[in-house]
Amino acid sequence: MPTSVTHDILIIGGGGAGLRAAIAAAEHSAKLSIGIVSKVYPMRSHTVSAEGGAAGVMRDNDSLDQHAKDTIFGADFLADQDAVEILVNEAPGELIQIEHWGCPWSRDPDGRISVRSFGGMSVDRTVYAADKTGFHMLHTLFQTSLKYESIHRYDECFVTSILADDGKARGVTFINMYSGQVQLITAKAVIICTGGCGRIFPFTTNASIKSGDGMALAYRSGVPLKDMEFVQYHPTGMPGTGILITEASRGEGGWLVNKDGYRYLQDYGLGPPTDTPVHRKMELGPRDILSRCHMQEFQKGRTFEGPYGHYVHLDLRHIGEAVIDSKLPFVRELSRNYLGIDPVYEPIPVRPVVHYMMGGIHTDADGKTPMDGLFAAGETACVSVNGANRLGSNSLTELLVFGARAGRAAAQYAEQEPAGPSQPLDALAGDEQRRLEQQYFRKEGGKVRISEIRDAMQHAMEEGVGVYRNEEDLLKTCQTLRDLRHRFSDIRIEDKTDIFNTERTTVLELDYMLDLAEAIANSALQRKESRGSHTRTDYPDRDDENFLKHTMVLRTPEGPKIEYAPVTITRWQPEERKY
Amino acid sequence: MAEATLKIFRGTAERSEYQTFSVPTYQGMVVLDAVHDIQAGQAPDLAVRWNCKAGKCGSCGAEVNGNPRLLCMTRMDQYPAGQPIVVEPMRRFPLIRDLVCDVSWNYEVNKRIKPLAPKPREADGTYRMQQYDIDRVQEFHKCIECFLCQDVCHVMRDHGKYDFAGPRFMVRLAALAMHPLDTVDRLRDLRDAQGIGYCNITKCCTEVCPESISITDNAIIPLKERVAGEFYDPLAWIWRALRGKKADTRNPVH
16 A cells, blocks of 8 residues: 655646745645655756746836737737736736845846846846846745745655546655655645656757656546647757757847858848847747748758758857856857857857647646646646747746746635545555556566657657648658557566666656647647647648637547637737737 | 777665676767666666756766766766776765665755845835846856765765765855845854864865856855854954944955
C-alpha cells in the first residue's frame, strides 16, 4: 500500500506559476496546508530560461486598452477578450508585487522601473531584469515561498496520476525518485502548473523536463485540452542546440538579415526598414509571422546552410558593446559559449524553433477546469489569453496573474470543501502502483528502444505540424503517432533498480508526450483555416465564419475526439491582422 | 572519427566502481553529450541529472577530472586526447547513485535565512532604485544553485564544518544585505548561525562558479567587514556608544 500524506491544496510543478499559486494560497489563509510536488528542484524549473521580460502597463503613454488590443490582435482574435482584460488589468500590480518580494527589475536613470519594446507591442511595456527575467522572477518567487510555514515541497517526485473520487480531483500519486516508491498525496484541490511540452518536437528551446506531464494528466482525467494546434515557433533559436536568443535582442535594435545581408522582412509587409526599431514593424513583428518569413526565405534559397540546416543572421553589431553588455549580457554569454561567436563583432546564426504552447488545459479565468477541484495555470493552461499566437513577454505576466488567481480560487474551494473519505483514494493509489509495476517497473522483454519511439514521434511532429501544415502531411503524422502508440506497449526497459531510476521517468514522459502529440496533430488536422501560428497551405486564409472558435480535444480509447467552444468577443471585433 | 574515453563513477554508497566507455567525439561536444551518448547505447541505467543543457538550470553539477563543473558547459576538447576523462559525482554531498547526489541539505540551510523585508513604498506606490544598486544585486541573483561552490569549499569538504552555510548562502545573504529595499539586520546570524568566520578566503568557490560571480570579493569579504565592524571593532563600539547608533548594516563601503 502506498504511503499517504494529506494537504489542503496540492500543486504539481514548482516553476513560476506553481510558486505564485502556492504563495497566493498561503496568503489567502495560513490555515491551509499546501504541497508542491516537482520532478526537479525549484531552481531547475524552465521559468529560469525566460529571458526577455514581462509585459504590463507601467507608463503614462500606455493604456490597459492598448495592451489588451495588442494581445488580442497578436492572438489573431482567438483569445477570450474578458480573460485578456483580466491579464492586462492585474499585470501592473503583480509586477510591482514581485518587486516588493525582491525581484531586481532593471531601472531607468530616474530610478523608475525600465521598460523595453517587444514584438507585436505598440509601446514599450516589457519590464525586465537584464536578459534573465524569468530567472530572477523564479529566484524571487522561490525565496519568497520559503517564508510560509504552510508550504511543503516534495522535490524530485514524479507525478503519475491524478486521483478522482466522485468526479472531484482528490489527490495525486507520484514516484519518489530517491526511493522509487509510489506515494500518495490526498488534497481537496489540485493545481497543475507543469508548463509546456516542447520536447514533443525535435528542435526546441524547451529543456528536457518539458514533456507536458500536467497536460497529459488532465487529458487522461477527462479534461479537454484547448487550442493544442497552436504551437509557437520562436524565430531566433540557435541552430543545433535550439538555445533561445531573446526577442529583447530585436527590441534593443537587432536586425534579421539573409545570406545576401538583406533585411528580408521588408519583403513581407513588415517594412519599411529603419535604423532604430519601430513598434510592430520589421524585427518587432510578431513571432508567428517572423517564423513564416524565415521559411519563405529558405524556400527562395536565400538562407545560409549549415550542419544543422538553414539559418539567417541576427546582427547586433550596430548596437554596440555597451548596450549588449548592459541589456543583453546573456546573449553574449550564450553565443560565446555555444557558438564560439562574439555578437559584438559577428552576427549570430538563428532559425525558427519550437518555443511555446498557446494551447493547454481548458480553464476559466480562475484557473478552474471542468473537473471539480482541478485547477491549472501557466503555460500548461489555456485560459485563453494567447489565442492563436502569443506576444513575447505576455507569458511571464500570465504565470503571475493566473498563477495567483488559480492559487486563490483553489484556496477558496478548499476552504469550503469537506475532507472526503480516504479509503477510495488508498484503493486507487494501490491500483496505480500495480499498473506502474506491471507496465514499467517489473516489465520483462520488450523490443523497442525508448529513443527509437521518441525520435520517430519528434520527426513525425516536425513533418506534419511544423510552421507550414497541410492535410496530407497531417494525416500521415496522425497515422504514424497512432502506430507509435501501439508500438509503445513493446518498449524495452533495462534499468530495474529503484533508486533514482531515470530510465523509468523517461519512459513515463514519453507516454505522456505520445498522448499530447496526437492531441496536437488531430486538432491541427481539423482546423481547416490559417490563423496565427497555425498555417495551412491548403487553407491559406482565416475563416472566421467556421473557425472563430476554440478547439477542445478529448481523449478516447480510439484516439483524440475534437469538439469546439465559442470565443468570447467583447469590445474588439475581428478585423484583418496586418502589421 | 575521433574517440574519447570516459571513466565514470557508477554505483551507490554501498557498492561502487568506475566503468570505462568509449564515445565518438565531434566539434563543440560537451561532457554531458558524451554521457547522453553512453546512456542511449551502452548504459541506459546510468543515473545523471540534467535539464536545460545551456548552463542555466544548475542540474548537471559533477566533478570532471576532480574539478567541480557543469557537465553541459564542459567542452571535451579542453582535455588532452588519449587520456581518460574521469566523471564523478560531487563529493561533498551524500551519494544517491552514479552521478546523482543528495543536495537537499542546501535547502535546509536556506530555510534558516531571514527573508527580505522591504521598506515602505514611495507615495505613488512604487519604489525608486538606481541601476547601480540593481547591478550589484543582479550579480548575486545570477546564482543558479548548482552547488559547485558548496562542493569545493574546503571548510565543509575537508573539515566537515557543516555549521558554515557555505559560499552559495554567503551570496544569498549578500544579495539580501545589499538589496536597496531590505531592512533586516542579519549580522548576528551571519556570525553565529551561518558561521561566516570559517571562511578563510581561499577563493576556491569563485574559481568554480559557472556564473562567474565574484563570490569571495563581492559577497563574502564585504559581509565579513560588516560583521567585524559590528562585533569586533573597539573604536566602532565607542563611536556607537557616544552617538547612540547601531552599525550601518545596509549600505556597503564604496
